[in-house]
Amino acid sequence: MPPVLFPLLSILVFLATILALGFIAVLWYIFWRPLARTRQDLVVDDLSAPVEIVRDRWGVPHIYAQTARDAFLAQGYVHAQDRLFQLEYSRLLARGTLAEALGPAALEADRWSRVIGFWRAAERDVAALAPDDRAALAAYTAGINAFLEANQLRKPAEFTIIGHTPRPWRIQDTVGILKVLGWALSMNWEGELVRMQLIQRLGPERAAELDPALQYGDAAQDNAALLDPAAHEAAGQLMAAYREVAGWFGNAPSAGSNNWVVGPQRGAGRQPLLANDPHLTVSIPTLWYENHLEAADGSLQVTGATFAGIPGVVSGHNADIAWGITAGRADTQDLYVEKRHPDDATSFRAGDQWLPAVVLQERFTVRGQAEPVVEDVVITRHGPLVNSLIPADERSSLPPLALRWSGHEAGA
Template identity: 45%
Template sequence: MRIGERGRETLRRALIVLGIVVGSIVVLLCAVVVVGGSLFIRRTFPTIDGTVEVPGLHSTVEVHRDKWGIPHIYADNAEDLFFAQGYVTAQDRLWHLEFNRRVGSGTLSEVLGEATLETDRFVRTLGWRRVAEMEADSLQGEALAMLEAYSAGINAFIDSHRGNLPLEFTILGFEPEPWTPTDSIVWAKAMAWDLGGNWEAELLRASLIQALGEEKASELAPPYPDGSPLIVPPEIGGYGNLGIEGLLARYAPVKELLGAGGAAVGSNNWVVDGTKSATGMPLLANDMHLGLQIPSIWYEIHLVGGGYNVEGYTFPGVPGVIVGHNEDIAWGVTNVNPDVQDLYIEHTSPDNPDQYQYQGQWLDMEIIEEVIEVDGQEPVVERVRLTRHGPIINPVVEDLPEVIAFRWTALEPNRMLDSVALLDRASNWEEFRAAMELWAVPSQNFVYADREGNIGYQTPGLIPIRAEGHTGLVPVPGWTGEYEWEGYIPFDELPNVFNPSTHFIVTANNKVVGDDYPHRLGYDFAVGHRAERVATLLQAKDVLTAEDFQLIHGDTYSIPGEIFTPYILQIDPEGFLQERALNEIRGWAYHNDADSSGAAIFQVFYLELVENTFGDELGEELLAEYLGAGSWHHIALESMIEDADNAWFDDAGTPERETRDDIVARAFADALDYLGNKFGDVPHTWKWGRLHGASFVHQPLGQSGITVLEMIVNRGPVEVGGSGYTVNAASFDADEPFATVDGVSQRLIVDLSDLDNSLSIHATGQSGLPFNKHYDDMIALWQGVKYHPLLWSREMVEQNREGLLVLESQ
C-alpha cells in the first residue's frame, strides 16, 4: 500500500537510549522478570489494609478499596478528603503524576536528557506552566484549599516512601520533588492542548490553498454537511513561506507524549429522560476517546465528606471528579471542537527583532528567559518573546521564515478548578450551569441528568468573538489590527437545552447548532456519523434500559461502509481473488467487528480510495497531513462519490481521464494486494481484528527498544473492532495502518433511578505499577465492552471491598 510515511522518529524510543542499559539495571530488570513477586516489587505496592499515621490530617479517613482497585474515601471534612485523594493517587500513580507534570512543565530533559529537549523547548515557548503559575497565584477559597490539600497528600506519600519508589524512578535514577498546586493546573493545560488543536487545521488549510488554490482547497476541506445531525436541534496572500510542515513535525513528539487522540476520533455521550427509560428516570452514558496508553489516562475515585459525595473519573494530578455523578446529578462530556486558537503573522522591526508592528506603531515584545535543565549537559536558555497575540514560535520551529505568534484561550488565566469544585457539589440544573460558567478550557459538550427527572445540555468555555472578516480558518496578519478577538461569547448566549421535546440528547463532536446561531463556534466538527447512529438506536425503541446503552456502546455499524460499499459491488472482478473478496463484501452488514473480513477489506479499500483520489494532486507529504485531518476526506468523498465524472477522480499522472469507477476499481485492487501480501490470498481469513490491534504502551519506557523492559511495562496488542466513525470508536493512523492509536478510553452508564446500578470501565486499570494486579485487569473487560459496577452506597462498597486503609492523624 502506498500510504505516505511521515518518517516521524518515535520520541519515547530515544528517551531510554540515554544510558539506562547499564549492567546493574539489566541485572535488576532480569531479576524483576524472574521474581516478579519479590520484595523489590511488592514494596512499591500500595498499602490497602491496616492503619497508617500520616502527618497533615486533621481527623481519621477511611479508604475502602473495591475489588477493581477503586478507592472510596470517607472523610469528616473537605481538606482531609482531598488530602486522602492525593495520597491514594500517589500510591497508585506516582510515576504517572511525575511524568504528567514534566510533560506539561517542559522539564522532561532534566531527567531524560537531550532526547526530549526539543519537546521541552516547544512547551516552554508556549508557556503552559507560566500561565499555570499565574492561575495558582490567584487561587482563593475552595479551589485553593482543594489544591493545597491534594498536594499535601501527594507529598505525604512521597516523604514516607522515598525508599520504595516505583520502578521508573529506580531505572531513571531520581526522586520526585514536592507536588504543588501549579503542577495540577499545568496538567489541565496539557489536556486542554490535547483537545483544542484547531491550529493544525489552520496550517493544513493554508497548505492546501498554497498547493491547489482557494476553490479546490475548499473542496477538500468542506463545511459540515447539510442534513447531518446537530446537537441542539433547530425548532493573506499566499502561504508558501509559512514552513507548515516544519511546525507540524515539531509538534508531533508533543502530541505523542500527551497521548493525544487523532483528529478522526472524538467522544460520545447521550442521555434520555424518564419517558424513554424503563426505570422512569434518566439514563446517561459517556465514552471519551483519547490516545490509548498504560497506565490509563483516567483514575476512578469516590469522594465522600465535607459536603462532597461524588464519584467518577479524574486525571491523575487533578483533584475532584471531572466526569461522573454525585447524589443528585450526573454529567458526561465530549469535545466541542471550538476554534480557540489563531496564528498571527507578525512584522518585526528590521532594526530591532524584539519589536513588532501593530497599527502603525512598533511595540516592544515581553522577553522571558526559560532555563531548561538537561541531564548530561549544560542548561539551555530559551529566549521567549511575547506579543499581544501570544508567544513567537519561530525559535522552536526550523526553517520558518515568517514570524508567527500563537494565540490560545488557555494561555489566559482562568478559574477551571473553581468550576470543578462547584460541579462536584451541584444539586440541580441552576447550580450545574453556575459551575459551567467558570469552565474555561477545553470547551466540552456537557450532557446532564438529575434525580428529579430532568435532562439538559450546555456548551461552556471561552470561545472568541472575532472581528468581522476574521474567520479563524487560516493564519492572519497581526500588524493591521483587523483580525483581533473582540471578547468571548457570553455564557448566557452559549448553546444549551433543557428537557427537550425529543426526550433525549446526543453529542459526538458533531456540529452544535445551525448556521442561524449568531456566533461562530468553529468549523471542524466530526462528520456526524456517530451521532446519527446513536440517535437512530435511541429512537429504535420506545423504552430503553442500561443493557440497551451497553449495546450502543459496543456498536460498530459503519455509515461510511453503507455509503461506499455499493460502488465496490459494481466492480467487474478480475480473477478469482477479486471474486472471493467481493463475496466477503456482499455478505458484510457494515459492522466493523474484529472478526469481520468485510470490515478489513472495506477499511483498506477506503484508505486506498483517499490516496488514489487525492494523492496525485497533493503529493506524498501533503497527503499524509490530509489523511490525519479527521472528517475532511470523508466529507469530501461522500459529497462527490455520486458524481462519476468528478474531476478529482481523474489521475493527473496519466494521459487518460479516469472516472470514479476507475478509481474505485484501482483502490479495490490495491487493497487486495495489501491484504494478500500481509495474510495470503484467502479473503475469509482477512479479519479486521488481525489488522486492527490495540497496544497499550507505557510512557516513556514502553518504546525503549529493550525487550525485557517493554515486556514488563507494555500490554497488548489485543484485537478490537470499530473505526474512527463507529460508536465503538477505534481510530488508526494512516502512518501505521491499521493499528489502533486512539479510541474509547472509558465507558460510563449512570442510572439515576438507582446509582448502585451504574456501570463503568476504563482502558487498562487503576494501578500504574506493572506487577500490580490492577495494572491491566480492566483490559479484557474494555475489549469485550463489559463493565464493573460503579459502587455507590456504603453497603455495596463494603460488600465488594478488597481492603480498608485507615489514615490517622500523626
C-alpha cells in the same frame, strides 16, 4: 564421580544459589517492595479528623471523610499511591523539565513545553484562583506530599530504574497538568492549516463552499492573510515539527468524544441515563482514575472518574445529577504572522506602532550533559513566537509566527 570434582560442584551450586537469591532480592527491591500498601493505619497531621479509605474488588478507592478538604487530601494520597510515576511524568512535561530525568531524548518536548508556556500559564491561573478552588487544590497537594514523605524509600520501580527522585508537589503542578490536557484536546490549528491550504489552492469563494466556517466572522475577513505563501509555508513547517513530539503530549492522530442522554421513558429503569464516551489516547496507565469521595458533613458526595493528578471528579455523578465531558472542538488557537521592526528584532508592528516583545531566557538541564541548553523565548502581544521549534534549516526564510492560545489566559 571423582572425589576431586565433588567440592568443585558444591562450590558451583553454592555460587549459583547465591546469584539466584541475589537476583530475586533485586527484583523484590525494585518491583515488589514499592507496591502500594493498602491495608494499614497512617497518621497524617494535616487531617482534621480520621479518614477511611476502602478499596473494592477492582481496587477503586472509596474515601469517607468528615469534610471535603479531608476527602481531597486523601484523594491526593491514593493518586500518588497508585500513579506516582505518571504524576511525575505529567508535571515534568508541564514544567518542561523532562530532560532532567530522561536525558536528550526528551529535550524537544521540553522546548515545546517552555515555548508554549504551560508552566507560565499555570502560575497565572494559580494567582487568580478562587478561595474554594485554592483550598481544594491545597488539600490535594498536601495528600500527594504526605505520600511522598511516608514512602521516601518505597518509590515505584520506574524511579529506581532511571535514578530520579520526585520533589514535593505544588498546586502549580496540578494546574500545569490541566494545561497540557487542555492543549492536547484543543489542537484546532491543524484544522486552520487545512482551511489555509483550501484557500491557497481553491480561492476564498470555492473554499467557503467546502467549509461554511470560512463565510463568517474573522475567517471571512482574514482570507488575504491566509493567501500569503510565507504564512502557509510557516504553518505547514510548524505542524510537521509538532507531529515529531506530539506523542509526548498524548495527542491522538484522530480523537473525538460523544455523550447522550436516554430519557426515563426509553430506558429499562425509571431514571434518565447519561452515557459519556470521551475518546482519548490509549496509554498505560490510562489517564483516567476512578474514585468515590464522601464527606460526612454533607459538603461532598460524588463518584466517577478524574484524571490522575486532578482532584475531584471530572465525569461522574452525585446523589442527584450526573455529568460528563466531551471535546468541544472550539477555536482556541490562532497563528499570527508578525511584522518585525527592521532595526529591532524584539519589536513588532501593532497597527501604526511598534511594541516591544517580552524575552525570556530558558535554561534546560539535560541529564548526562554538563552544560545546560540556553534559549530565548520571545512573547509578542499575540503570544510566543514558535519559529524556534521549526528545524533551523527550514525556518530561516519564514516570517515570525506567534501562537495565541486560550490556555494562556488566566482562568481558561
